[in-house]
Amino acid sequence: MNPEKTEKISKIDLKRNDMPKQPPDIRRHNFNEVALGYTEELAVKEAKRCLQCKKPKCKTGCPVEIDIPDFIACIVRGDFSAGIKKLKEKNCLPAVCGRVCPQESQCESQCILANKKGEIAIGRLERFLADWEARQGNIDIPQKAKPTGKKVAVIGSGPAGITVAGDLILLGHDVTIFEALHKAGGVLTYGIPEFRLPKAIVAREVDYVQRLGVKVITDYVVGKTRSIDELLKEFDAVFVGTGAGLPWFMDIPGENLNGVYSANEYLTRMNLMKGYQFPMSSTPVKRHVRVAVVGGGNVAMDSARTALRMGADEVRIIYRRSHAELPARLEESENAEEEGVIFNMLTLPVRYIGDENGWLKEIECLKMELGEPDASGRRRPIEIPNSNFRMEMDAVVCAIGNSPNPLVPSTTPGLQTTRRGTLVADQETGKTTKERVWAGGDIVTGAATVILAMGAGRKAARSIHEYLETGRW
Amino acid sequence: MNSIIERRMIVPNMHILTVEAPDIAMKVKPGQFVIVRANDEGERIPLSVADWDEEKGTITIVFMEVGASTGALACLNGGDAVSTCVGPLGNETEIDNFGTVMCVGGCYGIASLYPVAKALKEAGNKVIMVFEARSNYLIYWVDRYIKLADKIFNITRDGSLGYKGHVTRLTDIIHGMPKPPDRVIVNGCTFLMARASEVTRGLGIPTVVNLNPIMIDGTGMCGVCRVTVKGKMKFACVDGPEFSGHEVDWKEFLARRKAYLEEEALFFRRSEPKQSLHKEGKCQA
Numbered sequence: 001m002n003p004e005k006t007e008k009i010s011k012i013d014l015k016r017n018d019m020p021k022q023p024p025d026i027r028r029h030n031f032n033e034v035a036l037g038y039t040e041e042l043a044v045k046e047a048k049r050c051l052q053c054k055k056p057k058c059k060t061g062c063p064v065e066i067d068i069p070d071f072i073a074c075i076v077r078g079d080f081s082a083g084i085k086k087l088k089e090k091n092c093l094p095a096v097c098g099r100v101c102p103q104e105s106q107c108e109s110q111c112i113l114a115n116k117k118g119e120i121a122i123g124r125l126e127r128f129l130a131d132w133e134a135r136q137g138n139i140d141i142p143q144k145a146k147p148t149g150k151k152v153a154v155i156g157s158g159p160a161g162i163t164v165a166g167d168l169i170l171l172g173h174d175v176t177i178f179e180a181l182h183k184a185g186g187v188l189t190y191g192i193p194e195f196r197l198p199k200a201i202v203a204r205e206v207d208y209v210q211r212l213g214v215k216v217i218t219d220y221v222v223g224k225t226r227s228i229d230e231l232l233k234e235f236d237a238v239f240v241g242t243g244a245g246l247p248w249f250m251d252i253p254g255e256n257l258n259g260v261y262s263a264n265e266y267l268t269r270m271n272l273m274k275g276y277q278f279p280m281s282s283t284p285v286k287r288h289v290r291v292a293v294v295g296g297g298n299v300a301m302d303s304a305r306t307a308l309r310m311g312a313d314e315v316r317i318i319y320r321r322s323h324a325e326l327p328a329r330l331e332e333s334e335n336a337e338e339e340g341v342i343f344n345m346l347t348l349p350v351r352y353i354g355d356e357n358g359w360l361k362e363i364e365c366l367k368m369e370l371g372e373p374d375a376s377g378r379r380r381p382i383e384i385p386n387s388n389f390r391m392e393m394d395a396v397v398c399a400i401g402n403s404p405n406p407l408v409p410s411t412t413p414g415l416q417t418t419r420r421g422t423l424v425a426d427q428e429t430g431k432t433t434k435e436r437v438w439a440g441g442d443i444v445t446g447a448a449t450v451i452l453a454m455g456a457g458r459k460a461a462r463s464i465h466e467y468l469e470t471g472r473w
Numbered sequence: 474m475n476s477i478i479e480r481r482m483i484v485p486n487m488h489i490l491t492v493e494a495p496d497i498a499m500k501v502k503p504g505q506f507v508i509v510r511a512n513d514e515g516e517r518i519p520l521s522v523a524d525w526d527e528e529k530g531t532i533t534i535v536f537m538e539v540g541a542s543t544g545a546l547a548c549l550n551g552g553d554a555v556s557t558c559v560g561p562l563g564n565e566t567e568i569d570n571f572g573t574v575m576c577v578g579g580c581y582g583i584a585s586l587y588p589v590a591k592a593l594k595e596a597g598n599k600v601i602m603v604f605e606a607r608s609n610y611l612i613y614w615v616d617r618y619i620k621l622a623d624k625i626f627n628i629t630r631d632g633s634l635g636y637k638g639h640v641t642r643l644t645d646i647i648h649g650m651p652k653p654p655d656r657v658i659v660n661g662c663t664f665l666m667a668r669a670s671e672v673t674r675g676l677g678i679p680t681v682v683n684l685n686p687i688m689i690d691g692t693g694m695c696g697v698c699r700v701t702v703k704g705k706m707k708f709a710c711v712d713g714p715e716f717s718g719h720e721v722d723w724k725e726f727l728a729r730r731k732a733y734l735e736e737e738a739l740f741f742r743r744s745e746p747k748q749s750l751h752k753e754g755k756c757q758a
Contacts, residue, residue: 180559180690180692181690182510182517182556182557182559190690190694218557219557219558219559220496220559221559221560221562221692224500224560224561224562224692225496225497225500225559225560225561226496226500245692245693245694246693246694247694247695247696249696249699249706251706255699255706256699256700256701256706256722256725256729257728258728258729258732261696261697262695262696262697264694264695264696265689265695265696265697268689268690268694268695269689272689273516273517273689274514278736279736279739281514282514282515282516282541282542282545283516283517283689284516284733284736284737284739285736286732286733286736357728358724358725358728358729359728405692405693405694406693406711407692407693407711
């Protein structure tokens, strides 16, 4: 090896800069954000580790192809304002994505330093820029194109809907978002807890598209208050971004006992309805002592950590596979563990047992072992016969997944769905089987990530714009 | 925000609320409900729609003041607004020419049956109303029903009007008819619907109930309204709210309805008096 090259490699700094966090003993008692974000100094230090590859692989790992090395270079220069501009060219929700994107399996996994376990903390840098901009107070409103006179209806105000609306309003179209709940933001508002994604950030993003001129109508259930066909009489195009909001249950005895919740209900009570402030807020919540959360994804971690913060003494994650197969982000399961959540791996609930008043008292589980890999590539859990055991619990949160909400598909003739209940839509354009109707996000993919929904929204916006310009479907 | 046209107590603890909701008024059908939030901090509560006026763009709800949220609603008046009024939600009542239909209503159900009875009458049915209340002074809207019902029966706990006793007196009413009704529809408190269903099961009369579980979103997202019907899990908000009264697991349903009784009491003990509820003493109106 030539000495010059060795020199260069030794300069590479493989030490990722940690983001300051609230200590576990403190944060498990409050709903404030856990991760506190980089300081300017830390951000610059982290950014300086970036090798500025000629052919950056990180970019290919990003579903919306953010120009990652470029925005990092801006941070190195200390030009944060240029950095956020760069970021926003491709991502209209950086404060959200910087927090909830699974970077470890996307951009960061592609980083050239990843094989040495020193990948650049791209997500933390993204978050830093977005927060820096918010602190400046004067968020730039970009120049809008001349009004086209075309009207677009966006159904659902989650990440897909906000992206579509934000893109199309800048192109001069007249955009209205219809939201079923009383607050905009979709899963960002009702699902992801305050301690992981502060609601002020979601509100800021919604406020931003409103300032661009997007109309947001809450308390409006498309499919009920008005059908898509009726909207098509008034609007030139309709985008469906209604998400995956139909909770799955396991179909085991006792699931309708009091104390058994879907994660949607549990989290909605806490987040959207501010249940953690009860009785100062008016939607009631129970103070449970022992809470089991069934499932191993981010929603399960969110539910378990919420239960801790609500004062439970014992919170368990019950998951039928092992630690290695947990679908949650590593960061989230580690956070949960640090805070004191107990993990019962290779365990499957088979029955909920209630008391005479219909309240959950115990759960009966089976032990599992891992077999051969299944279709998902993960090792299949197999029941161990006669391994039944019981745990005393006063609440169970079922966080095993969601299907798309059938409200729009079932009330819209001409919209084709798949067997899984998702809408059939073209991957590249978001066009559904019904003319002038586009779709994107979880309603098309099934429950997935914020960034994928955003990416789909962006593609659909492009296709909608093209249609509005040319009139060709 | 939906402006309130009128809020008035019609019989003790029972309020009529008319709000501006033109989109809902255009769409709503008998048996459907809306979700209402009295104020920005308010709980989302499902309430049956009792009447509507497409031209004026208003809908009318009758509700009983039982707890914190209905209490907050009862303090609002014409000129105020509710923070949320969203709908129409749930499926509409099946309307057909069944022959003779008996509509049994108690509490807010006396009102929510009104559009149902009207539609049934228009479909050519003979409509028989049965009102149930603790005492005669709690029965309302008789003037409306006189015009449309073929016959009206009353059951009062104290015997002050009609049959004395509980809704189980339905047995005597039905036995007294030349021919039992072809269908019974029951709206009202859970207990009333459960007991009435028990009576009609014995008599073999198809019976429809309009369930009123706890809800949050009302669009199938949270699943708190789940109910066991014929051994299967259903969501009352999207699969219902109407089901066969003979197929509902009433014991479970009653337990789920009562899930937050303690917290309801806690709210009254611990919450600060809310300005919005006592604005200029309006709540006395």
